[in-house]
Structures are given as structure tokens and as C-alpha cells.
Amino acid sequence: xxxxxxxxxxxxxxxxxxxxxxxxxxxxxxxxxxxxxxxxxxxxxxxxxxxxxxxxxxxxxxxxxxxxxxxxxxxxxxxxxxxxxxxxxxxxxxxxxxxxxxxxxxxxxxxxxxxxxxxxxxxxxxxxxxxxxxxxxxxxxxxxxxxxxxxxxxxxxxxxxxxxxxxxxxxxxxxxxxxxxxxxxxxxxxxxxxxxxxxxxxxxxx
Amino acid sequence: xxxxxxxxxxxxxxxxxxxxxxxxxxxxxxxxxxxxxxxxxxxxxxxxxxxxxxxxxxxxxxxxxxxxxxxxxxxxxxxxxxxxxxxxxxxxxxxxxxxxxxxxxxxxxxxxxxxxxxxxxxxxxxxxxxxxxxxxxxxxxxxxxxxxxxxxxxxxxxxxxxxxxxxxxxxxxxxxxxxxxxxxxxxxxxxxxxxxxxxxxxxxxx
DNA sequence: CGTGACTTTGACCGTTTGGTCAAATGCGAC
DNA sequence: GTCGCATTTGACCAAACGGTCAAAGTCACG
Numbered sequence: 001x002x003x004x005x006x007x008x009x010x011x012x013x014x015x016x017x018x019x020x021x022x023x024x025x026x027x028x029x030x031x032x033x034x035x036x037x038x039x040x041x042x043x044x045x046x047x048x049x050x051x052x053x054x055x056x057x058x059x060x061x062x063x064x065x066x067x068x069x070x071x072x073x074x075x076x077x078x079x080x081x082x083x084x085x086x087x088x089x090x091x092x093x094x095x096x097x098x099x100x101x102x103x104x105x106x107x108x109x110x111x112x113x114x115x116x117x118x119x120x121x122x123x124x125x126x127x128x129x130x131x132x133x134x135x136x137x138x139x140x141x142x143x144x145x146x147x148x149x150x151x152x153x154x155x156x157x158x159x160x161x162x163x164x165x166x167x168x169x170x171x172x173x174x175x176x177x178x179x180x181x182x183x184x185x186x187x188x189x190x191x192x193x194x195x196x197x198x199x200x201x202x203x204x205x206x
Numbered sequence: 207x208x209x210x211x212x213x214x215x216x217x218x219x220x221x222x223x224x225x226x227x228x229x230x231x232x233x234x235x236x237x238x239x240x241x242x243x244x245x246x247x248x249x250x251x252x253x254x255x256x257x258x259x260x261x262x263x264x265x266x267x268x269x270x271x272x273x274x275x276x277x278x279x280x281x282x283x284x285x286x287x288x289x290x291x292x293x294x295x296x297x298x299x300x301x302x303x304x305x306x307x308x309x310x311x312x313x314x315x316x317x318x319x320x321x322x323x324x325x326x327x328x329x330x331x332x333x334x335x336x337x338x339x340x341x342x343x344x345x346x347x348x349x350x351x352x353x354x355x356x357x358x359x360x361x362x363x364x365x366x367x368x369x370x371x372x373x374x375x376x377x378x379x380x381x382x383x384x385x386x387x388x389x390x391x392x393x394x395x396x397x398x399x400x401x402x403x404x405x406x407x408x409x410x411x412x
Numbered sequence: 413c414g415t416g417a418c419t420t421t422g423a424c425c426g427t428t429t430g431g432t433c434a435a436a437t438g439c440g441a442c
Numbered sequence: 443g444t445c446g447c448a449t450t451t452g453a454c455c456a457a458a459c460g461g462t463c464a465a466a467g468t469c470a471c472g
Contacts, residue, residue: 010419010469029322033238036460048462049420057460111321111376115314116235118379125383133384150406155385156399160370163377167369170317173324177331178339179361193362200356200407216439216449242430254432255450263430 015053017043019067022060027105030112031061031120065113065121068106073132075099076158085143086202090195093161097194100169101187107169133158149202164194221259223249225273228266233311236318237267237326271319271327274312279338281305282364291349292408296401299367303400306375307393313375339364355408370400 021042025034036057040050054060075095079088100107118125133155140154168175168190175186227248231240242263246256260266281301285294306313324331339361346360374381374396381392 008418008469014419030236030239030318033236033322035458037458046421047460048422051461052419055461108321111317112236114380115317115321115376116239118383122379122383125380126386129380130384130386152402153395153399156396159373159377159381159384159396160399160403163369163373164366167365170321171365171369173328174320174331174335175365177324177328178336178365180332180336189359190362190365193359193366196358197366197403197407201403205411214439214448220449241428243428252451253430254452257431258449261431 011053014043014045014049017045018050018053018060019064022064023068023105023109026061026064027108027112030116062120064109065124068109069121069124069128071103071106072099072110073129076132076136079136079139081139081142085148086199089140089149089161089198089202093165093194093198094191096161096165097168097187097191100165100167104169104172107166111166111170147204150204152201161198164197217259220249220251220255223251224256224259224266225270228270229274229311229315232267232270233314233318236322237263268326270315271330274315275327275330275334277309277312278305278316279335282338282342285342285345287345287348291354292405295346295355295367295404295408299371299400299404300397302367302371303374303393303397306371306373310375310378313372317372317376353410356410358407367404370403 018039022034022039024042025039028034029038034057036050037047039057039060040047043050054063075092078095079092113119113121114125137154137158140149140157143149144151144154168187179186224245228240228245230248231245234240235244240263242256243253245263245266246253249256260269281298284301285298319325319327320331343360343364346355346363349355350357350360374393385392
């Protein structure tokens with residue numbers, strides 16, 4: 001694998017194909033459930049060829065998690081401490097719901113990882129993630145103290161946003177099985193419901 | 207394996223040890239991540255001995271899922287159509303939260319299964335689960351029509367209860383990583399938060 | 413067109429995995 | 443105690459797995 005600054009056209013094409021294929025396979029089967037052959041086939045490469053670009057199955061997985069972590073946290077980062085509290089929170093919820101709709105594989109990749117005890121990314125959870133949540137929880141607390149939204153536990157508020165939004169990606173099969181008529185998109189109703197829920201919880205009673 | 211009515215003492219002891227061990231191993235590693243040797247060791251048996259009681263790894267998994275499905279649905283079954291709406295819903299939430307606290311492995315077993323597309327229990331989701339939810343959604347709808355709780359989408363109301371309560375079992379590692387101080391039990395605060403959330407969403411404005 | 417670096421591959425290896433089997437051992441009823 | 447059945451085990455197997463390697467093929471560039 002090329003170590004120098006130069007990245008060739010083929011390198012870019014193949015690493016892209018590998019990460020795409022790995023996302024597909026890891027998110028559907030978990031780390032141990034995925035095989036290198038599966039990923040290679042999905043990427044249109046032979047197994048040794050794939051291992052020419054990544055040193056190991058573990059390395060592909062780590063690379064995916066690291067790359068996607070930012071994508072996953074950005075919606076929260078964008079919550080503006082200077083904006084209108086209710087608008088900021090609802091906009092955050094909408095962004096997370098969009099992410100669940102548009103990137104369900106990414107969501108399931110993390111779900112798989114965390115359900116099984118986060119063996120590969122526990123340090124990131126305790127570091128980067130905790131720091132970001134600590135910061136945003138302070139903002140939420142300030143908004144509550146200023147009387148601009150109702151007072152609730154700020155950390156659990158964030159947990160509940162994660163939980164409700166990611167549910168529609170991670171448990172998509174269950175949602176569709178229960179709703180029946182697998183064709184119809186559950187997201188519009190989900191958005192209306194979740195927005196209503198947080199509005200009623202956080203809005204001040206006039 | 208004994209096919210007749212008689213079940214020996216040893217059979218009961220060993221099948222119990224196997225299901226307990228399998229729950230531990232499957233919930234922590236997923237189906238493909240778990241090995242028969244691991245389960246056998248955890249059950250205090252040799253691998254061939256374990257396979258004397260269950261014909262295959264798949265069979266143990268199926269048996270676990272089937273056995274646990276009822277445990278998992280019972281809290282919802284108990285919701286009384288004749289009771290007070292708000293009390294019934296809040297009691298259901300408390301039961302689900304208790305289940306997440308007391309049976310996190312069961313929750314993670316289902317989470318693993320569903321995140322990966324429910325390959326082993328999709329029929330059950332579309333049958334037994336859907337039927338139960340359909341029935342209870344009707345009850346919720348009636349309560350709303352009678353003006354005893356606020357009007358929201360009944361199916362998404364149930365989804366949100368599942369999502370919020372099971373989050374504390376399935377994503378326990380993340381919750382603890384973000385809250386820091388891994389010793390303290392997050393459940394009391396979680397219960398207060400979740401109960402507040404649903405109370406504010408569903409209570410009628412006086 | 414030639415050359416050196418980049419890319420691809422088939423054959424291969426050691427390990428792990430789910431599962432089998434015949435033989436050995438243990439147990440309980442008579 | 444002994445007989446029949448239940449239980450347990452070590453040895454074993456074929457397939458699947460992650461990964462290696464030397465050799466062959468291909469690309470870009472002077």
C-alpha cells in the first residue's frame with residue numbers, strides 16, 4: 001500500500017469501493033458476522049487484492065468507525081448555543097431523523113458496535129463523544145435556567161433524542177413489520193410524532 | 207436427547223445451564239459472534255455434551271428467542287383496556303424500564319437480532335407482535351377519542367416507549383460512557399425523565 | 413517502447429468453527 | 443449387583459476463516 005503523499009486514481013476508486021462494501025456488510029452482519037470474502041466480493045475485488053489496501057479486517061472496521069464518527073456527531077455539533085432554544089433542539093431532531101433515513105447503515109454499524117459493548121470504540125465514547133455531550137448539556141442547562149424551555153435532565157434529553165431518532169434506522173425491520181404494508185415510508189409520521197413529543201415536553205406553558 | 211414425556215433431573219439442570227449460558231454469550235456477541243465452545247464452557251459442559259441436548263447452535267438460538275418473546279411482550283399484554291389511561295400507560299413504561307434494568311441481556315439479544323434484519327424471527331414480528339400491537343393501538347386510539355389522553359399516533363407512541371426504555375439496556379455502555387462515573391445507576395434519573403416526558407405529552411391541558 | 417512502481421491473482425497456510433461418532437462412564441430401578 | 447438407558451467424552455472431520463506470498467500483469471511516464 002502506498003505510504004507516500006501520492007494517491008493514484010486506482011487507489012481512490014478501490015478504497016472507496018471497499019469502504020462502501022464494508023459498510024454494507026458490517027452493518028448487516030456485525031463485525032464477527034462479516035467475512036473478508038464477502039466484503040471483497042461486494043467491492044468487486046479478490047480477497048488478497050482487498051488486503052493490499054487494508055492490512056486486516058479489523059483495520060477496515062476501525063477505519064469505517066473513525067470516518068463515520070464525525071458524520072454521526074455533526075448534527076449535534078451544529079446546535080447553536082446562540083440560537084433560539086426550541087428551534088435549535090427541533091432542528092437537531094430533524095437532522096438526526098434525516099440521518100436515520102438517509103444513512104441507516106451507518107446507524108446500524110454503530111448500533112451493532114455499542115450493543116456488543118463497544119469493544120472497538122469505547123475510548124472514543126468516553127472521550128470525544130462525552131466531551132461534546134458535556135458541552136451541549138451545559139448549553140441546554142443554561143437555556144433551562146434562563147426559562148426558555150422546560151427543565152428536564154439535559155443528558156437524558158440528549159439520550160432520548162438519540163434513542164427515538166435512531167430507532168427508525170436500527171429497528172426499521174420491526175417498525176415496518178408492525179405497521180404492515182411495507183411499502184409506505186414511516187418517516188413522515190415519525191417526524192410529526194417525535195416533533196410533537198419534544199415540543200409538548202419542552203414548551204413553556206403560557 | 208430424550209423425546210418422551212419423562213425429563214430427568216440432569217436434563218433439567220443442563221438445559222437450564224445451557225440456555226443461561228447461551229443468553230450470556232449470544233447477547234454479548236450476536237449469533238455469528240458466539241461460538242458453541244464458548245457457550246459450552248460457560249455452561250460447564252463439553253461441546254459434544256452440549257450438542258447432546260440441542261441439535262445445533264441455531265437451535266439454541268431459536269429456543270432462546272422463542273422462550274424470551276413472551277417475557278418481552280408480557281408488559282404490554284398487561285396494559286388494561288379498562289384501567290385509567292394515563293396510569294396504564296405510565297405503568298407499562300415502568301414495567302418496560304424495569305425489564306431493561308433487570309433483563310438487559312434479553313433486550314440485547316433482541317436488539318442484535320433486529321438490527322441485523324431479524325433473520326430468525328421476522329415471522330414472529332409480523333404475526334404475534336403485530337397482532338398484539340394492533341390490539342393495543344386500538345385501545346390507545348379509543349382513549350384518545352374519549353378525550354382521556356392527548357391525541358398522538360398510537361403506533362409511534364408504542365415505538366417511542368420501546369425505544370426509550372430499551373435504550374437503557376441496549377446502549378448501556380454509551381449511556382455510562384457519556385455520564386461518566388460508571389458506578390452510579392442511571393435508571394432512577396432515566397425513569398423520572400421518561401415518565402415526565404410521556405406525562406407532558408399525553409396529559410390533557412386543564 | 414522500455415522501465416520501474418503499482419496492482420492483481422492463484423495457491424497456499426494455520427486456525428477456528430460447527431458438528432459427528434464410537435466408545436466409555438454414570439445412574440437408577442429392579 | 444446388574445442391566446438398560448441416559449450421559450459424557452476424546453478424537454476426529456470438512457468447511458470456512460483471516461491472512462501470506464511469490465509471481466504475474468498493468469499502468470504511467472520518460
